[in-house]
Amino acid sequence: MATVLIIGGGPAGMMAAYAAQKNHHNVHIFEKNAQLGKKLLLTGHGRCNVTNRSTDFLSHIVSNPKFLYSAFHTFSNQDMIHFLEKHHCPLIEEDRGRMFPKSQKAQTILDTLSSLLDTTSIHYNEPVQHLLLEDDTCIGIKTKKQTYYGDNIILATGGMTFPQTGSCGDGFTMAQEIGIPTTPVRGGLVSLETKEHYDLQGISLPVAFSIAQKKKNYKNTGEILFTHFGLSGPAIINASSYIELPATLTMHLLPSVDTDKLLMNVAPNKDVLSAMDLLPKRLWKVVCMQAGIDTKKKMHDLTKKERHRLVEKLQAFPFTLIQSRPITQAMITQGGISTKAIDGKTMSSKKIKHLKFAGEIIDVDGQTGGYNLQIAWTTGFVAGSTIE
Numbered sequence: 001m002a003t004v005l006i007i008g009g010g011p012a013g014m015m016a017a018y019a020a021q022k023n024h025h026n027v028h029i030f031e032k033n034a035q036l037g038k039k040l041l042l043t044g045h046g047r048c049n050v051t052n053r054s055t056d057f058l059s060h061i062v063s064n065p066k067f068l069y070s071a072f073h074t075f076s077n078q079d080m081i082h083f084l085e086k087h088h089c090p091l092i093e094e095d096r097g098r099m100f101p102k103s104q105k106a107q108t109i110l111d112t113l114s115s116l117l118d119t120t121s122i123h124y125n126e127p128v129q130h131l132l133l134e135d136d137t138c139i140g141i142k143t144k145k146q147t148y149y150g151d152n153i154i155l156a157t158g159g160m161t162f163p164q165t166g167s168c169g170d171g172f173t174m175a176q177e178i179g180i181p182t183t184p185v186r187g188g189l190v191s192l193e194t195k196e197h198y199d200l201q202g203i204s205l206p207v208a209f210s211i212a213q214k215k216k217n218y219k220n221t222g223e224i225l226f227t228h229f230g231l232s233g234p235a236i237i238n239a240s241s242y243i244e245l246p247a248t249l250t251m252h253l254l255p256s257v258d259t260d261k262l263l264m265n266v267a268p269n270k271d272v273l274s275a276m277d278l279l280p281k282r283l284w285k286v287v288c289m290q291a292g293i294d295t296k297k298k299m300h301d302l303t304k305k306e307r308h309r310l311v312e313k314l315q316a317f318p319f320t321l322i323q324s325r326p327i328t329q330a331m332i333t334q335g336g337i338s339t340k341a342i343d344g345k346t347m348s349s350k351k352i353k354h355l356k357f358a359g360e361i362i363d364v365d366g367q368t369g370g371y372n373l374q375i376a377w378t379t380g381f382v383a384g385s386t387i388e
Contacts, residue, residue: 001026002026002150002388004016004026004150004154004384004387005028005150005153006384007030007128007153007156008029008030008031008155008157008158009029009030009033009036009122010040010360010376011040011373011376011380012156012379013031013156014029014117015113015358015381016381016383016384017117017384018113018116018120018381018384019380019381019382019385020385021116021117021118021120021384023384023387025387027117027121027384028121028123028148029117029123031123031126032125032127033124033165034125036113037109037110037113038165038166039162039165040106043106043373046106047100047101047104047106048101048105048108049370050100050101051077051081051099051371052096052099052371052374053078053081053093053097054097054369057072057076057077057374060367060371061367061371062366063241063334063335063364067339067344068364071344071345071347071379071382074378074382075377075378077370084101087115088112096369097369098370123143126143126144127144127170128157128174129144130142130174130177131175131355137353137354138349138352138353139354151387152354152355153356154383154384155171155174155175155337155358156357156358156383158359158361159332159333161328161329161331161332161360162328163328169185172185172336172337172361175337180337180349180351180352181337181338181341182335182336182337182338182363183338183363185327185333185335186330186335187240187324187325187326187328187332187333188240188241188332188365189238189332189365189367189372190325190327190330191229191230191231191236191324191329192230192232192245192323193230193325194231196319196320197228199282199286200226200282201227201228202225203225203226203282204225204226205224205253205279205283206221206255207252209224209235209249210250211247211248211321212248213247215244218239218242218243222234222238223235230319230321231321237368238368240324241332241334241365245321245324246321246322248319249318249320250318251317251319252314252315252317253279253283253314253315253317254278254279259311259314259315262278263299263302263307263310264307266299268300269298269299270298270299271295271296271297271299272295272298272299272302273285273288287314290313291309291310291312291313292306292309293310332360332365333360333365335363336360336363337361337362337363338363339363342357342362345386346383346386347362347379358376358380358383362375362379364379
């Protein structure tokens with residue numbers, strides 16, 4: 001029986017504890033908060049999008065999907081669904097395969113996991129400061145209170161998003177102190193700031209858009225939201241994990257409409273501003289302004305060139321993406337412990353013996369829709385279940 005010290009009581013840490021405990025190890029969780037799963041309670045706007053039923057799960061992983069192949073074979077999204085239902089936590093499926101607890105409360109997921117940690121010792125309000133090394137082996141941890149020694153240490157401190165929950169990047173610092181390689185950290189699944197500032201705040205609509213960048217261009221369709229700082233909404237948040245800034249975005253504002261025919265058939269006797277009812281008036285006004293059109297003109301007075309300029313703007317309305325919102329406003333952390341430094345079959349450090357990693361601290365991330373939580377469940381389970 002090994003003594004296992006787990007740093008962090010979030011989804012990955014709890015799952016690692018459950019898996020290690022199941023194999024009769026002596027398990028301790030060190031949590032800086034007064035409760036477990038503080039960040040878990042915020043996921044899915046408090047409803048907890050616990051996983052995704054997708055049968056092509058790994059295609060939705062943005063960074064380093066190949067790293068998860070072995071781990072996912074050990075504990076997949078289907079395994080997580082079965083795990084929760086086995087432990088009397090029924091789930092419901094929503095659009096795009098997103099899975100939520102039937103109760104619609106994240107607390108239900110936390111209660112289910114917490115109830116399974118019956119032989120795990122939980123050290124609340126005890127943040128870990130340093131990992132203890134002897135030669136090339138991790139032998140324990142140092143907290144603000146005392147020093148603990150263990151046979152295996154699992155670093156599951158999360159990333160740098162939602163710092164109010166304790167995810168402040170201290171796990172990266174601990175790893176770097178002992179020479180574990182990390183990749184640059186930035187916010188993923190985050191809103192984007194634009195150079196242009198129009199009076200469009202609060203407008204939301206489905207568009208088709210493309211983003212031109214140095215590497216492969218990005219194209220997608222979906223709901224976008226105009227904000228006071230730039231762009232947000234599900235389509236933009238998903239896109240943010242794939243792009244390098246700065247970049248240029250162009251959007252087709254009416255992707256399901258033949259805009260050439262539309263402007264030929266729109267009410268000829270109305271003024272330009274009043275003639276378009278398929279777009280919010282504030283947005284249409286900006287489109288006209290960008291096309292150099294006097295909105296007081298009657299539609300039948302527009303020249304062929306003016307109509308052409310309007311069509312161009314409707315089909316390719318431009319924005320200059322300059323930067324992401326701060327990482328503290330992002331949904332996930334991109335970057336972290338390099339996957340090249342980790343054995344994907346066990347989550348063990350390749351450099352330091354008896355040290356493992358789990359969850360958001362690893363440089364693996366996915367799209368929205370339950371994929372990132374599943375990464376935590378999978379890596380946590382593998383880290384805990386492969387302890388000898």
